[in-house]
Amino acid sequence: MSDCLFCRIIRGEIPAQLIYEDEHAVAFRDINPQAPVHVLVIPRQHIPSIAHLEGDVCNQQMAAIRRVAEQEGIAESGFRVVTNHGPDAQQSVFHLHWHVLGGRALGWPPG
Ligand code: 5GP
Ligand code: ZN
Secondary structure (H helix, E strand, O other): OOOOHHHHHHOOOOOOOEEEEOOOEEEEEOOOOOOOEEEEEEEOOOOOOHHHOOOHHHHHHHHHHHHHHHHOOOOOOOEEEEOOOOOOOOOOOOOOOEEEEEOOOOOOOOO
């Protein structure tokens, strides 16, 4: 997907604060953070949303999320993982991404 924002970040065409990468996943800081830690974990492969997630990619993404939480020091204190799909969830970037939020007490329900 040549014009996808997150594919462009993966290719280094748009700057981002990358904090983690492996063979399958990339993670960078959200440009508009909603918590002291707000990282987006994404697959290297272009997948539009969780509705298109299949096979090994799910496990690979969960492994990357766990590593990011450990690296960011929120694995023990707690963190939240959110992925938005579709209009009701206000998905705005159509490359699957997991919001990893932490570093403060998070309210519930999320709204
Ligand atoms: P969504 O609303 O699709 O669940 O989440 C998209 C997220 O991407 C938002 O939290 C937004 O702040 C973030 N975002 C949008 N554009 C950029 C960008 O250019 N760089 C970074 N780092 N984050 C972005
Ligand atoms: Zn993409």
